[in-house]
Amino acid sequence: MYVTTDPSEAKQIDPLEMPTLCPGAMAASNPWVAGPDHQASCGFPGELVDNWQEKAIEKMGELLGKYRSLKVYLDSCVKCGACTDKCHYFLGTGDPKNMPVARQDLLRKVYRRYFTLAGKWFPSLVGAEDLTEEVLNDWYTYFHQCSQCRRCSVFCPYGIDTAEISMAGREILDHIGKGQKYCNEIIGKVHTIGNNLGLRPNALRSTLEGLEEDIEDDIGVPVKLPLDVKGADILLVTPSADFFAEPHIDGLIGYAKVFHAAGASWTISSFASEAANFGMFIGSYENMRQISLRIRQAALDLGVKRIVFGECGHAWRVAYSFLNTLAGPFDFLDPRYPVPQHICEYTWDLIEQGKLQFDKSKNDHIKLTFHDSCNVARATRMGDMPGGQFEIPRNILKTVCNHYFDMPADTIKEATFCCGGGGGLLTDELMDLRKKGSSPRMKALQTVQQEHGVTHMAAICAICKTQFSKVMPDYGFERDSILSVHQLVSNAIILEAPHDEE
Amino acid sequence: MLTTIYACLFYVATVVLVVGFANRIRQFAMTPAPLKIPTMPAPTTKTGVAFRLFREVAFFESLFKSNKWIWVFGWVFHMALAVVLIRHLRYFVHPVPEVLAFVQPFGVLAAFAMVAGLAGLWARRFVVERVRYISRPSDHLMLALLMGIGLSGMMMKFVAHTDIVAVKAFFLGLMRFSIQPIPADPILLVHLTLVAVLMIVFPFSKLVHSAGVFFSPTRNQVDNSREVRHLAPWAAKLEADRAR
Numbered sequence A: 001m002y003v004t005t006d007p008s009e010a011k012q013i014d015p016l017e018m019p020t021l022c023p024g025a026m027a028a029s030n031p032w033v034a035g036p037d038h039q040a041s042c043g044f045p046g047e048l049v050d051n052w053q054e055k056a057i058e059k060m061g062e063l064l065g066k067y068r069s070l071k072v073y074l075d076s077c078v079k080c081g082a083c084t085d086k087c088h089y090f091l092g093t094g095d096p097k098n099m100p101v102a103r104q105d106l107l108r109k110v111y112r113r114y115f116t117l118a119g120k121w122f123p124s125l126v127g128a129e130d131l132t133e134e135v136l137n138d139w140y141t142y143f144h145q146c147s148q149c150r151r152c153s154v155f156c157p158y159g160i161d162t163a164e165i166s167m168a169g170r171e172i173l174d175h176i177g178k179g180q181k182y183c184n185e186i187i188g189k190v191h192t193i194g195n196n197l198g199l200r201p202n203a204l205r206s207t208l209e210g211l212e213e214d215i216e217d218d219i220g221v222p223v224k225l226p227l228d229v230k231g232a233d234i235l236l237v238t239p240s241a242d243f244f245a246e247p248h249i250d251g252l253i254g255y256a257k258v259f260h261a262a263g264a265s266w267t268i269s270s271f272a273s274e275a276a277n278f279g280m281f282i283g284s285y286e287n288m289r290q291i292s293l294r295i296r297q298a299a300l301d302l303g304v305k306r307i308v309f310g311e312c313g314h315a316w317r318v319a320y321s322f323l324n325t326l327a328g329p330f331d332f333l334d335p336r337y338p339v340p341q342h343i344c345e346y347t348w349d350l351i352e353q354g355k356l357q358f359d360k361s362k363n364d365h366i367k368l369t370f371h372d373s374c375n376v377a378r379a380t381r382m383g384d385m386p387g388g389q390f391e392i393p394r395n396i397l398k399t400v401c402n403h404y405f406d407m408p409a410d411t412i413k414e415a416t417f418c419c420g421g422g423g424g425l426l427t428d429e430l431m432d433l434r435k436k437g438s439s440p441r442m443k444a445l446q447t448v449q450q451e452h453g454v455t456h457m458a459a460i461c462a463i464c465k466t467q468f469s470k471v472m473p474d475y476g477f478e479r480d481s482i483l484s485v486h487q488l489v490s491n492a493i494i495l496e497a498p499h500d501e502e
Numbered sequence B: 001m002l003t004t005i006y007a008c009l010f011y012v013a014t015v016v017l018v019v020g021f022a023n024r025i026r027q028f029a030m031t032p033a034p035l036k037i038p039t040m041p042a043p044t045t046k047t048g049v050a051f052r053l054f055r056e057v058a059f060f061e062s063l064f065k066s067n068k069w070i071w072v073f074g075w076v077f078h079m080a081l082a083v084v085l086i087r088h089l090r091y092f093v094h095p096v097p098e099v100l101a102f103v104q105p106f107g108v109l110a111a112f113a114m115v116a117g118l119a120g121l122w123a124r125r126f127v128v129e130r131v132r133y134i135s136r137p138s139d140h141l142m143l144a145l146l147m148g149i150g151l152s153g154m155m156m157k158f159v160a161h162t163d164i165v166a167v168k169a170f171f172l173g174l175m176r177f178s179i180q181p182i183p184a185d186p187i188l189l190v191h192l193t194l195v196a197v198l199m200i201v202f203p204f205s206k207l208v209h210s211a212g213v214f215f216s217p218t219r220n221q222v223d224n225s226r227e228v229r230h231l232a233p234w235a236a237k238l239e240a241d242r243a244r
């Protein structure tokens, strides 16, 4: 705000700029509905069931008994309005139903009507409503305009987490046969093939071998990407995007180089070749559990001692916060290490022990900032201290890069803005929503571009990276200005070339 | 007659409040939280969580981060209400302990603060478009009710004094099941009626946020998911299918 690269272009960019209310602005934004096959693959009815109303209320009742969050949050909101301007989708669209409390109210009004005395006796007084087709459509529309980023929950005096509400909403929709295609198709693929992309073991093997060749051609060091190695120490579970697309793949190369430098014995599993767990997005404990159990199975089958997760936001949430619950206990692993660990924790440990050498100047063409992926920031931790999830990635970046600048304080760390594509919304038919939802983050990025000439942004989430490579060009950045954290590590790390006798 | 009506009203209101609220707390407490969902960064110890909840309840920490206007009005209202309530204890104990006598002068100040806080919160429901959008009639009614209680109470202090000794005798009597006559003072009766209504709607309204804040998993959970396995009873049942 004080120094600008070109004063004539200087304009005040405010990432938190308040939109004017435009009721219905996003009413037409809907993801494709899942077809019968995709529904069936997750254990849901193929199409909207005849008695959907009854089934939906029944499911809601069941969830109210299973999730304290849902019960407490539906009962406790006082409509204070503190959350109303906290959601990036509201800031980006102005649609009042994207205000977190209004999104909750879509479920709350039905809850009140069917489950509370006040709503049964005085519906109009407390805003209770019958579950009509119109309400159902609103559920589908607006529970798919929440990336479950939890920014609202930071600012609510009772910690009301709209993500819990939209997960419950999607769970109900799935159970009456109105699931979302993008998520359910992907979950089906994980159940049958083992990863979101449907990449089969052979394809995965040749991809990894190809990468090994590329790395050796590039730096002359035989860095390995082992697959299904029994008895390896470390099982690496990483989002399948890391196996094929930029900038994800450069991150994977970075992990491989770190493992190589540490002399670690590690492996990827073709059975659990996916860190992502879309079961969370649809609020399905059962699907989330099944997917997590694949990782347990892989760890047992391969006989590893540790599990390390690659760069993925919601995957790290499921891993850090839920894996022990869903697929634990992990008493068969080495008790000296937390289960699971994040690749950033792993790398930072090595850096602190002085085991990695870097040539920082390799990243001198980059002026860098860091996007705190919301799931990592607000739903997990790294290291021993609260807030390690903010410090450790930054520490790594500052170790490998000379020019690092943070975005404005009210847009990072616990107040970070979602990329706009999280929570199962990273699908093309939602592109309009995704672009609008990314605007607070993009504006924050523009402020550091103006102040410090920032050229690139690093992230540790596969969804964020994909999303940013799509939306950054709209804000005057190159597609490849979004980087993996371990891509920067990869650029700067110094590996010993092998001795001649090899 | 009047005395009987009010005596009954307060017995009913008390039972509804206590049973209703206890029931609500029981529901909250009995419903499992199957997953660890504290909003991070979160404390890693139980003591830390106790501090977090204390800051939330005493200072409205999250609200402070969120919106300074709502924080000012909300915090002033709640704290003033607390002082006013403490001050009112003098009508239920005899003899009045020194602490209560000490609070007495602040009570008057608090009454003004409480009404001012309420007015601010209410104004937001009209002035701020976003808050107007989310307000339902019940949100206005709740504010009206509290405002009515505050204003009628203040009127008895500053405009038309009521026979406070008789009022105290009435409530002490209620507590000892020996009904004493209530003064037939209209402002007092309005004040008491509104209070009874508030007590009755309390457990069925958004006022359960007073319990909810303690049961909110995003606020009351310890960040220790990697160290301690957290498993809800219904989730444990799902594990029957697991070989190992």
Ligand code: SF4
Residues within 6 Å of the ligand: A076, A077, A078, A079, A080, A081, A082, A083, A084, A100, A101, A155, A156, A157, A158, A159, A160
């Ligand atoms: S901040 Fe919390 S209590 Fe206030 S309106 Fe939003 S959800 Fe409701």
Ligand code: SF4
Residues within 6 Å of the ligand: A086, A087, A088, A089, A098, A099, A100, A103, A145, A146, A147, A148, A149, A150, A151, A152, A153, A161, A162, A163
């Ligand atoms: S969780 Fe995120 S996307 Fe969902 S309502 Fe809250 S702020 Fe918006």
Ligand code: SF4
Residues within 6 Å of the ligand: A147, A148, A149, A313, A314, A372, A373, A374, A375, A376, A417, A418, A419, A420, A421, A422, A423, A461, A463, A464
């Ligand atoms: S994709 Fe990234 S920024 Fe968006 S919801 Fe996930 S972690 Fe958050």
